[in-house]
Amino acid sequence: MENRTNYHSHCSFCDGHAPMEDFVCAAIREGFTAYGISSHAPLPYSTRWTMERRDVPAYLAESRRLKQKYEGKIELYVGLEIDYLDEGWNPSVPFFRALPLDYRIASLHILPDGAGNPVEIDCGMKTFSERMRDCFANDLEAVARAYYATQRRMLRLGGFDVLGHCDKLDSRVEYCRPGITGEPWYRRLREDFLDEVAADGSVMLEVNTKKYEEDAHFFPASAWFPELKRRGIPVVVNSDAHYPERINASRREALEQLYAAGYRSVRELHGGRWQDVPIGL
Ligand SMILES: [Zn+2]
Ligand SMILES: [Zn+2]
Numbered sequence: 001m002e003n004r005t006n007y008h009s010h011c012s013f014c015d016g017h018a019p020m021e022d023f024v025c026a027a028i029r030e031g032f033t034a035y036g037i038s039s040h041a042p043l044p045y046s047t048r049w050t051m052e053r054r055d056v057p058a059y060l061a062e063s064r065r066l067k068q069k070y071e072g073k074i075e076l077y078v079g080l081e082i083d084y085l086d087e088g089w090n091p092s093v094p095f096f097r098a099l100p101l102d103y104r105i106a107s108l109h110i111l112p113d114g115a116g117n118p119v120e121i122d123c124g125m126k127t128f129s130e131r132m133r134d135c136f137a138n139d140l141e142a143v144a145r146a147y148y149a150t151q152r153r154m155l156r157l158g159g160f161d162v163l164g165h166c167d168k169l170d171s172r173v174e175y176c177r178p179g180i181t182g183e184p185w186y187r188r189l190r191e192d193f194l195d196e197v198a199a200d201g202s203v204m205l206e207v208n209t210k211k212y213e214e215d216a217h218f219f220p221a222s223a224w225f226p227e228l229k230r231r232g233i234p235v236v237v238n239s240d241a242h243y244p245e246r247i248n249a250s251r252r253e254a255l256e257q258l259y260a261a262g263y264r265s266v267r268e269l270h271g272g273r274w275q276d277v278p279i280g281l
Contacts, residue, residue, distance in 0.1 A: 002280025003255055005268045006247055007036035007079060008105060008164065008206065008238035013059045014039035015049040016242045024066050026244035028074050034270055035247075036077035037063060038105050041096065044089055047120075051080075060100065077102035077269055081164060083109055084154045085118060092159035103269060105206065106154050107164030111146050121147070122168060125175040132176055140173045140180060148193045155200050161274065162236055163197065165208040165219035191227070198231035204267045204274065205233050207258065210240035212250035218257070225261035234276070236267045255279050 009023050010016030016023070020037055027035040042053040051059060063078035070076060079101050084090040091106045109122035113135040121128065121143070136143050147169045155163070167190070170181045180186060197205060205228060208219040220228070228235060237254045241247040258266065258279065265276040 003237065003251070003266060003268065003277060004030065004032040004248070005034040005237075006032065006239050006241065006251075007034075007038060007077065007103065007162070007236060007269060008081065008208065008240045009035065009037050009247065010039055010081075010240075010242045011037055013055055013062075014051045018244050020062050021066055022244045023241065023247060024070060024074065024076060026247050028070065030248050032074060032247070034075040034077065034268060036079050036103065036269065038079040038081045038103075041080040041082040043083065043085060050083075056099065075270060079103040079105060079161075081105045081107050082160065083107065084150055084157075085110060086112075090154060090157055090159070092154075092157035097159055102272070103162065103274075104160040105162045105164045106160035106203075108147065108151055108154070108168075111143060111150065121172070125172060128172040129176045138176075140177055141185070144169060144173055144180075144186060144189060148189045152193060152196050155196060155203065158202065160203065162204050162206050162238075164206045164238075165210075165240070166193070166205060167220040167224065168208075170221065171217060190224075194224075194227055194231055194233065198233050204236045207235050207237045207254050208240050209237065209250035209254050210242075210246075212253060218250075218254055222257045222261070225258055225263070229262040234267045235263065252281070255281060 011020040011023055024035060040050040042051050067076045082091040082096055082104055091104055109120055110118045111121050113119050119131055119135045132138050151166060174181050211217050237251055239247055239249050259281060265278050267274050268277045
């Protein structure tokens with residue numbers, strides 16, 4: 001199978017479960033042509049899932065060492081998965097722009113509660129529903145509106161190449177209130193968001209395969225694929241791997257479903273340039 005690439009991968013610099021080199025070796029073993037590491041970027045405070053700011057130089061140094069060591073065996077790239085926390089901390093700020101990265105993924109894992117305190121919303125279903133109750137007074141509509149508005153704000157601020165798992169909230173609010181994402185106002189939220197991504201034209205959308213083995217669900221959901229295609233939005237298939245053995249999880253299924261939706265190519269980073277590569281099933 002072609003299209004053996006992945007640019008969304010964690011490692012022990014953040015919440016990945018193995019050293020960076022183990023992911024690289026797994027990629028070589030599985031015949032990947034290109035691989036990118038994208039640990040969770042530091043936040044201005046410590047968490048159990050993000051890199052510490054003081055570790056960024058070591059992260060970059062390790063990626064340089066591996067690029068050299070495995071030159072000729074695989075194309076290696078280094079990026080970060082960067083959050084929008086607020087206007088002062090997001091992919092567009094000088095700190096991230098100045099880092100010598102090959103690419104940047106912007107993903108939203110946090111929203112502020114009514115008092116402005118950051119709340120992690122990228123969590124398990126039960127935890128999510130508890131946080132909705134405790135931090136957002138169960139106002140799912142306000143949270144959904146804030147989620148898509150924040151992604152649109154990220155887009156306008158810029159500083160990244162790929163928008164990561166852009167509908168991850170949907171399955172969580174759906175868990176809290178079945179049917180909510182099919183309501184007209186929610187569909188409009190999604191459509192307006194996609195219209196803005198298409199009009200902006202500067203970023204690729206990720207098709208994230210991390211959960212597909214568990215629940216046959218991509219981020220964004222495959223129901224979106226025809227909508228993405230109709231708008232001419234370029235896509236990158238990523239596994240968001242936290243374990244080396246999962247780097248290739250559900251890639252074929254994603255490519256097949258993109259093909260069925262009309263896509264004939266996906267974006268891949270080769271020779272330092274993002275390019276359209278035919279889907280080779
Ligand atoms: Zn993420
Ligand atoms: Zn990730």
